[in-house]
Amino acid sequence: MDITFEKVDYTYQANSPFEHKALDSMSFHLPTGSVTAIVGHTGSGKSTLIQHLNGLIRPTNGKVRIGDYVLEPKKKPKHAKALREKVGIVFQYPEHQLFEETVEKDIAFGPRNFGVPEQEIQKRVAESAQAVGLRADLLKRSPFELSGGQMRRVAIAGILAVRPRVLVLDEPTAGLDPRGQKEIMDMFYRIHQEQQLTTILVTHSMEDALAYADQVLVLDKGKKYMEGTPVEVFSQRQALQQVQLDVPEMFQFLLKASDRFGKPVAYQGQDVERLAEQLAALAGDPNE
Amino acid sequence: MNNLLIVGQYVPTNSIVHRMDPRVKMLIIFFYVIFIFFANNVISYSLFTLFALGSTILTKVPWRFIVKGLTPVWFLIVFTFILHLFVTREGSVLFNLFGLQIYSGALEQGAVISLRFFLLILLTSLLTLTTTPIEITDAVESLLGPLRRFKFPVHELALMMSISLRFIPTLLQETEKISNAQASRGVDFRTGPFRERVRAVIPLLVPLFVSAFKRAEELAMAMEARGYRGGEGRTKLRELRVVKRDVAALVCFIVIAAAALITRDYS
Numbered sequence: 076m077d078i079t080f081e082k083v084d085y086t087y088q089a090n091s092p093f094e095h096k097a098l099d100s101m102s103f104h105l106p107t108g109s110v111t112a113i114v115g116h117t118g119s120g121k122s123t124l125i126q127h128l129n130g131l132i133r134p135t136n137g138k139v140r141i142g143d144y145v146l147e148p149k150k151k152p153k154h155a156k157a158l159r160e161k162v163g164i165v166f167q168y169p170e171h172q173l174f175e176e177t178v179e180k181d182i183a184f185g186p187r188n189f190g191v192p193e194q195e196i197q198k199r200v201a202e203s204a205q206a207v208g209l210r211a212d213l214l215k216r217s218p219f220e221l222s223g224g225q226m227r228r229v230a231i232a233g234i235l236a237v238r239p240r241v242l243v244l245d246e247p248t249a250g251l252d253p254r255g256q257k258e259i260m261d262m263f264y265r266i267h268q269e270q271q272l273t274t275i276l277v278t279h280s281m282e283d284a285l286a287y288a289d290q291v292l293v294l295d296k297g298k299k300y301m302e303g304t305p306v307e308v309f310s311q312r313q314a315l316q317q318v319q320l321d322v323p324e325m326f327q328f329l330l331k332a333s334d335r336f337g338k339p340v341a342y343q344g345q346d347v348e349r350l351a352e353q354l355a356a357l358a359g360d361p362n363e
Numbered sequence: 364m365n366n367l368l369i370v371g372q373y374v375p376t377n378s379i380v381h382r383m384d385p386r387v388k389m390l391i392i393f394f395y396v397i398f399i400f401f402a403n404n405v406i407s408y409s410l411f412t413l414f415a416l417g418s419t420i421l422t423k424v425p426w427r428f429i430v431k432g433l434t435p436v437w438f439l440i441v442f443t444f445i446l447h448l449f450v451t452r453e454g455s456v457l458f459n460l461f462g463l464q465i466y467s468g469a470l471e472q473g474a475v476i477s478l479r480f481f482l483l484i485l486l487t488s489l490l491t492l493t494t495t496p497i498e499i500t501d502a503v504e505s506l507l508g509p510l511r512r513f514k515f516p517v518h519e520l521a522l523m524m525s526i527s528l529r530f531i532p533t534l535l536q537e538t539e540k541i542s543n544a545q546a547s548r549g550v551d552f553r554t555g556p557f558r559e560r561v562r563a564v565i566p567l568l569v570p571l572f573v574s575a576f577k578r579a580e581e582l583a584m585a586m587e588a589r590g591y592r593g594g595e596g597r598t599k600l601r602e603l604r605v606v607k608r609d610v611a612a613l614v615c616f617i618v619i620a621a622a623a624l625i626t627r628d629y630s
């Protein structure tokens with residue numbers, strides 16, 4: 076499903092002393108099947124933006140299109156539930172939403188709400204538990220007995236079991252250990268490709284944005300600050316530093332290497348081996 | 364979030380009312396609530412009204428915000444008024460409304476009681492609009508201080524109060540987050556048959572309780588780690604002090620209260 080924002084404003088607590096414009100004239104287009112990373116300093120409006128994607132909030136001004144669904148100010152969307160079935164959101168710390176007696180029931184909660192037949196639910200529970208790497212013997216346990224990382228996987232499985240077409244991830248790896256982070260991100264990427272989803276990833280990790288995204292959207296104080304492919308965006312180190320963002324380690328390293336050897340080494344998506352050869356060529360013949 | 368009810372919201376405008384000693388504010392409001400019941404003539408009601416409106420202006424909180432914030436209360440006030448119109452049978456009959464006789468006494472009493480109600484709510488909401496929860500707690504602790512002699516756990520009470528006040532916004536935020544998450548999983552909190560809607564509360568309440576307990580435990584641990592030992596020998600970072608503006612406010616109020624007592628028609 077294509078996603079389009081047209082001049083979207085969003086104001087919290089309008090007409091009060093606490094009025095706060097969290098999104099300001101936001102426009103962009105996310106094509107079907109793409110992975111988009113949304114980055115920005117804390118409070119820049121990322122979470123506000125993604126709450127528009129399944130109609131939890133509606134724009135104060137402007138328009139949001141998600142496939143055939145249109146969200147407009149002051150007009151209650153007619154098929155909010157249908158939209159929520161199509162757009163799955165994994166919120167920050169999704170393990171906080173667990174409540175059922177067993178893992179199995181909690182994963183089944185979403186599909187059941189959307190009226191999926193009972194047999195199909197059983198199938199989906201097993202499938203999504205496997206997709207997130209939960210052992211079958213955990214399914215009968217209480218979700219509150221699990222470790223933090225396992226709880227997160229249960230919560231994610233609960234979203235996947237609804238079989239959304241758009242997957243929205245709000246800092247899905249926050250608070251996990253490095254290995255767990257990589258496992259979860261690789262898992263999302265695999266699912267994205269297998270099910271041909273449209274994925275939106277809110278992240279503070281520039282490395283993840285570089286590794287997984289087709290396009291990067293940089294927000295600052297509710298405005299769109301930059302937009303482009305990861306290479307395009309991360310080549311502009313100074314502009315990013317102005318909004319308290321860093322470039323991925325890879326870019327930092329290459330900048331240092333360029334300084335050291337007095338010659339620019341540009342990253343254009345080449346793999347590590349090719350890069351190593353380029354660097355070796357530079358380093359090997361310093362007098363040239 | 365909850366835009367409708369302003370009761371309990373703090374609006375930092377740093378006005379003179381904000382800078383007043385919270386104890387003085389609380390005392391004035393406490394006695395205002397008592398003395399307004401002694402008012403029974405035009406003069407005393409005008410004075411009390413003037414006092415409440417004047418204080419509101421001094422807070423510099425926008426009128427629109429206050430008027431909107433009292434929305435649920437407006438409803439009650441109007442309801443009280445209408446109720447009085449229909450049930451009170453005093454004075455002379457003024458006119459007929461759909462076969463019901465409206466008495467002059469009813470009109471008068473309805474107006475007076477609604478006004479009283481409005482003033483009470485207005486002035487009490489000014490307290491929370493202009494005083495931070497911390498200040499309120501400090502004031503309570505200080506005002507209840509004398510009870511310590513009777514082994515009344517004043518400090519503990521104040522601590523409990525400040526912790527609860529501190530966590531109200533946190534819990535509201537948490538509620539919103541969890542309800543967003545569950546709504547995304549297809550829970551419908553707003554429509555559907557009553558039974559369904561009650562059932563929809565479970566996925567909201569369970570995670571809320573879990574996180575509240577977790578928070579409580581973490582807070583207790585953090586307090587212990589920082590050597591908290593109760594109120595004994597504890598000093599304050601912010602000392603409460605009564606200064607000129609507090610005295611001025613008190614004098615103002617005493618004059619009005621006295622006027623209400625003097626002009627009162629005791630017959």
Ligand SMILES: Nc1ncnc2c1ncn2[C@@H]1O[C@H](COP(=O)(O)OP(=O)(O)OP(=O)(O)O)[C@@H](O)[C@H]1O
Pocket residue numbers: 087088095096097115116117118119120121122123124364
């Ligand atoms: N419920 C709310 N009421 C009022 N203001 C809010 C509310 N939620 C968010 N805001 C404000 O809107 C702005 C954007 O918040 P948002 O949560 O979208 O930021 P974010 O980019 O997700 O930040 P983070 O990286 O910390 O998660 C912030 O300044 C925040 O204070």
Ligand SMILES: [Mg+2]
Pocket residue numbers: 121122123167245
């Ligand atoms: Mg956020």
